[in-house]
Amino acid sequence: xxxxxxxxxxxxxxxxxxxxxxxxGLTIIFxxxxxxNLAHGALYAIGAYVAAWLMGLISKQIPPPLWYIIIxxxxxxxxxxxxxxxxxxxxxxxxxxxxxxxxxLTFAILLxxxxxxxxxxxxxxxxxxxxxxxxxxxxxxxxxxxxxxxxVVIAMGWLIALFLWFFMTKTKLGIIIRSAAANKEVTxxxxxxxxxxxxxxxxxxxxxxxxxxxxxxxxxxxxxxLGIDILVFAFAVVVIGGLGSLKGALVGSLIVGMTRVVGIxxxxxxxxxxxxxxxxxxLVFRPLGLWGRE
Amino acid sequence: xxxxxxxxxxIRKYPIYTLIxxxxxxxxxxxxxxxxxxxxxxxxxxxxxxxxxLLLGYTGLLSFGHAGFFAFGAYMMSLPIRHTGIVHTLEVYxxxxxxxxxxxxxxxxxxxxxxxxxxxxxLNLSFGLIIYSFFLKFWGFTGxxxxxxxxxxxxxxxxxxxxxxxxxxxxxYYYILAAFFICLAIFWVIVNSNFGKTxxxxxxxEIRAQFTGIRIYRYRHIAYIISVAFxxxxxxxxxxxxxxxxxxxxxxxxxxxxxxxxxxxxxxxFIGPVIGGLVFNVFKIYTIGYTVYWMLLLGIxxxxxxxxxxxxxxxxxxxxYNRLTHKKGSSKG
Numbered sequence: 001x002x003x004x005x006x007x008x009x010x011x012x013x014x015x016x017x018x019x020x021x022x023x024x025g026l027t028i029i030f031x032x033x034x035x036x037n038l039a040h041g042a043l044y045a046i047g048a049y050v051a052a053w054l055m056g057l058i059s060k061q062i063p064p065p066l067w068y069i070i071i072x073x074x075x076x077x078x079x080x081x082x083x084x085x086x087x088x089x090x091x092x093x094x095x096x097x098x099x100x101x102x103x104x105l106t107f108a109i110l111l112x113x114x115x116x117x118x119x120x121x122x123x124x125x126x127x128x129x130x131x132x133x134x135x136x137x138x139x140x141x142x143x144x145x146x147x148x149x150x151x152v153v154i155a156m157g158w159l160i161a162l163f164l165w166f167f168m169t170k171t172k173l174g175i176i177i178r179s180a181a182a183n184k185e186v187t188x189x190x191x192x193x194x195x196x197x198x199x200x201x202x203x204x205x206x207x208x209x210x211x212x213x214x215x216x217x218x219x220x221x222x223x224x225x226l227g228i229d230i231l232v233f234a235f236a237v238v239v240i241g242g243l244g245s246l247k248g249a250l251v252g253s254l255i256v257g258m259t260r261v262v263g264i265x266x267x268x269x270x271x272x273x274x275x276x277x278x279x280x281x282x283l284v285f286r287p288l289g290l291w292g293r294e
Numbered sequence: 295x296x297x298x299x300x301x302x303x304x305i306r307k308y309p310i311y312t313l314i315x316x317x318x319x320x321x322x323x324x325x326x327x328x329x330x331x332x333x334x335x336x337x338x339x340x341x342x343x344x345x346x347x348l349l350l351g352y353t354g355l356l357s358f359g360h361a362g363f364f365a366f367g368a369y370m371m372s373l374p375i376r377h378t379g380i381v382h383t384l385e386v387y388x389x390x391x392x393x394x395x396x397x398x399x400x401x402x403x404x405x406x407x408x409x410x411x412x413x414x415x416x417l418n419l420s421f422g423l424i425i426y427s428f429f430l431k432f433w434g435f436t437g438x439x440x441x442x443x444x445x446x447x448x449x450x451x452x453x454x455x456x457x458x459x460x461x462x463x464x465x466x467y468y469y470i471l472a473a474f475f476i477c478l479a480i481f482w483v484i485v486n487s488n489f490g491k492t493x494x495x496x497x498x499x500e501i502r503a504q505f506t507g508i509r510i511y512r513y514r515h516i517a518y519i520i521s522v523a524f525x526x527x528x529x530x531x532x533x534x535x536x537x538x539x540x541x542x543x544x545x546x547x548x549x550x551x552x553x554x555x556x557x558x559x560x561x562x563x564f565i566g567p568v569i570g571g572l573v574f575n576v577f578k579i580y581t582i583g584y585t586v587y588w589m590l591l592l593g594i595x596x597x598x599x600x601x602x603x604x605x606x607x608x609x610x611x612x613x614x615y616n617r618l619t620h621k622k623g624s625s626k627g
Contacts, residue, residue, distance in 0.1 A: 036412055038550075093601065099412055100356045101600050104557060107550045108596035115590035228547060232423060239416055272427035276420040283417060284405055 003142035008261045010140070014150045016257030017157025021212030022230055023237035023249040024164060025205030031244035032181045032201045033095055035102045039086070039109035041231030043079040043206045047213030048222035049117055050078030052126035059130060067131045068152070075214020076207045082113070083206030087199050095198070110227065118224060125223035132218040153215050160208065161250055168246065177201050181244075232272070233260075239279045242292025251290060310611075311565075318471060322464050330463040331535070332579050336572035337474040338532045343556045343567025344481045345524035350553075351561040352485055353517045354497035358415045360552045362422025363522045365544035366398060367391040367529025369429060372442040372539040384447040384469075388530050395526025399519035407515035410500075419546055426544035441540030444533045466535060473531055477524060478568070484520065485564060493517055551578075554592070557599060560606025569607055 026040045054074040059067060086109055094102045135148035168174040180187040180197050188194045213226070237256050241248025256275055263271035270277075282289060305312045318337075322330050342364055349355040370391035375381055406417040429436045436442065446461060448454075449469050454461055484490050496503045496510045504510055533539050542548075551574070559570025577595075581588040603610045 036416070090597070099415070100350065100553065100557065100561070101604065103356065103358070103415065104553060104596060105600050107554070108593040108600070111589040111593035111596070115587045115593070119587065119590075232546070235416060235419065239420065243412070269431040270427070271431070273424045273431070276424045276427075279420050280405060280417070280424075283409075283413070287409060287413060 003140060003144050006140055007144055007146065008258075008265065010146055010150060010154070012254070012258035012261040013154045013157075014257070015260050016253040017154045018212045018216045019230075019233055019237055019257055020157050020161060020250055020253035021208045021215075022234040023241070023253050024161075024246060025208035025212075026234055027238050027241070027244055027246060027249045028177075028208075029202055029205040030238070032177060033091070033198055035091065035095065035106065036243070037091075037205070038103060038106040038231065039113060039227075040106075040205070040209055041229070041234065042110050042113035042227035043082060043209040044213040044230050045117060045222065045227035046082050046113065047075030047079045047210030048217040048220075048226060049121055049126060049213075050210070051075040051214035051217050052128045052222040053121060055128040055130075056126065059128065064130070064134050067134070071128075071131065071214050071218070072156075072211055075210040075212075075217070077210070079206045079210020079213070080203050083203040084199070087202040091202065092195070092198065114224065114227065121222070123224065125221035127217075127221040129218055147219070149219060153219070156211070156215055160211065164208075164246055173200065233275070236275045236279050239289055240282050242286075242289025245289070245291035248289055248291035322467055327459055327463045329576075330467055332576050333572065334462070334467050334470050334535055335532070335579075336575040337470050338528050338535065339552075339555055339571035339575050340568040341474055341477045341528040341531070341571075342525055342552055343559065343571045344477060345521045345528065346552050347556050347561055347567045348481065348484065348493075348517055348521045348524075350556060351563075351566070352490060352497065353493045353514060355410060355514070355518075356415045356553070357418040357521075358546060358549045358553065359418030359420070359422030359425075360521075360525050361546065361548035362418075362425035362544045363395060363398070363525040364529040364532070364548070364552070365429065365539070365541065366425055367395050367526030368444075368533040368536075368539040368543065369436065369442070369529075370394050370526065371447075371530045371533040372444045373436065375445065376437065376442045381445050381447050383451045384449050384534065385451075387447065387533075388527060391530035392523050392527045395529075396519050396523035398526070399522030400515075402522070403515040403518040407511050407518050419549070422544060422546055422549055426541055426546075429541035429544060436541070439541060441538055444537055444539060446537075447534055462535065470531060470535070477527075481524075482564065489513070489516070554596060557604075558595075558606055560608035560610075562605060563608040563612075566606050566608045573607060 022040065022044050025043070026037060029035065029037050029040070051071045051074045055067065055071060058070075062070065090105060090109065094105050132147060132149045135152070137145040137147045138151075140146050168178060176187065176192055177197055177200075180192070180194055184194055187197070213222070233256055237249060237252035239252075240255055241250070241252025255278065259275050259278060260271060263274045267274060286292070318333070321333060325333075342360065346357065346360050349357055368391075371384075371387040374387070374390070402421050406414055406421075409417055430439055433439070446458065449465065454465055456465065485493075492503070492508055492513055495506075496508065496513055500510060529543075555570040555574035556567045557570070558574050559568065560566030578588065578592070581591050585591065599606070605613075
């Protein structure tokens with residue numbers, strides 16, 4: 001029994017790891033620009049697609065240990081590239097406009113990216129499963145095995161969480177981002193280019209989503225609709241944790257990841273509903289989520 | 295009753311609307327069946343848009359979950375039929391869907407009527423997704439991803455011995471048109487009543503409205519109930535036209551469609567969502583038929599709307615009309 005619980009725990013941590021990557025980007029962007037990015041899941045999908053596509057091209061030429069690094073770099077670069085295009089070109093124009101236009105704009109970007117994926121990579125799922133199989137599985141007791149790659153994803157999630165904490169509290173850029181989120185005018189007045197901070201923050205968020213998509217890809221596939229599906233869970237995370245809070249994104253992704261595992265195991269009919277019921281309950285008592293700020 | 299003189303003056307004053315009404319009334323005579331059916335869908339989306347816009351345009355609340363309420367209304371027709379095997383006249387289901395949707399709105403409104411802005415949007419998104427997952431996962435009860443068949447119901451207690459295409463294009467089309475005009479009239483009364491004006495006051499300045507003694511949460515709650523009830527009603531009208539209800543219509547991207555058609559028509563105008571519903575549906579169907587990249591095209595049109603015509607098609611029409619009449623005046627003077 002105890003090893004089953006251990007299995008649930010690991011599975012929950014696994015979901016939580018990549019959900020955190022998506023939700024963290026969503027929450028960082030919202031924290032500064034106050035825009036809820038409906039296209040954020042599409043950046044996650046871009047990460048998965050670029051990684052799968054690049055590995056399909058060059059995986060034969062490079063030694064297996066390098067795969068893991070290249071997957072992450074490819075996913076991050078792909079999503080960052082899209083971020084560099086859409087923030088200055090589109091998103092910047094709607095800061096401060098009515099929310100319905102902000103949401104509609106990111107919805108439009110989502111639709112466009114979905115079809116660009118179809119145009120570039122075709123209607124069939126892209127897969128590159130070798131990194132997943134290469135590491136094999138480890139025994140977790142009681143005759144149960146768990147793929148080692150799952151632990152890699154979990155470790156990546158925690159590493160990036162640690163990096164984000166360090167970045168936001170200890171580095172200069174992180175502190176400037178936080179100050180711009182707190183007060184845009186004063187940050188501009190003390191001589192920082194707020195426009196470029198917005199762009200950098202968006203690229204950071206996009207990169208996190210891209211890494212999330214890239215590291216999940218070997219255990220799944222890159223396919224159409226991926227960006228729309230993941231967003232549903234990432235939203236639940238930021239609603240529970242509170243929009244704009246990294247701590248909230250971390251705790252929220254753990255709650256959603258664990259709920260999902262328990263839900264699938266014991267209440268498969270209401271798995272998704274269970275997650276959102278928790279979100280609604282949190283909102284009833286804490287309208288801005290656990291760590292949300294107005 | 296309106297006198298003949300009054301009617302003529304109305305026609306002179308609103309030539310475009312008169313033309314649209316005449317086209318809608320005579321459409322099945324000359325238009326191909328496919329187009330008539332698409333207009334019928336468009337009218338239903340027009341009702342949905344009116345209900346949605348009571349929140350967005352008049353109360354200032356953007357819901358990203360109305361597809362869930364639309365699907366809820368549709369299932370309120372398909373589920374009773376699935377489980378009893380008896381097909382009553384459609385009005386029974388319309389009444390049932392309206393009442394249950396209102397009850398749903400009353401319940402959910404307890405949670406979300408106190409929230410505004412992005413929190414209201416996301417709460418409604420979550421309600422929509424809970425409804426979606428309920429219809430998807432309880433497959434024994436709802437038919438799961440396959441959905442549930444909806445047979446052709448009697449209308450006003452009458453069964454029609456005609457084939458399905460004729461029924462849809464000639465009989466049910468006029469039924470929907472009548473329902474559409476009734477809803478249009480009801481919403482016209484609502485937004486021009488004291489209640490509607492109060493909603494707009496709350497939208498424009500919540501704090502000032504509160505100071506004048508308005509119980510803003512109660513007003514928002516009632517607006518929310520009306521909106522959900524009529525969205526459910528539209529869903530129930532949609533079910534026999536579609537002949538099938540599946541959970542995918544509750545998925546949040548369809549809520550995006552509802553937001554989009556409302557903005558397309560122009561959410562600052564009463565008639566905006568109606569024009570938006572008609573244009574959006576026809577446009578979407580023909581682009582899907584024409585290209586696989588219809589989402590790309592929709593996205594680009596959405597960008598154009600956001601950046602160049604934020605007041606929608608109705609706003610665009612009005613400004614073009616004003617410019618034309620202004621030019622005429624200036625050339626004379």
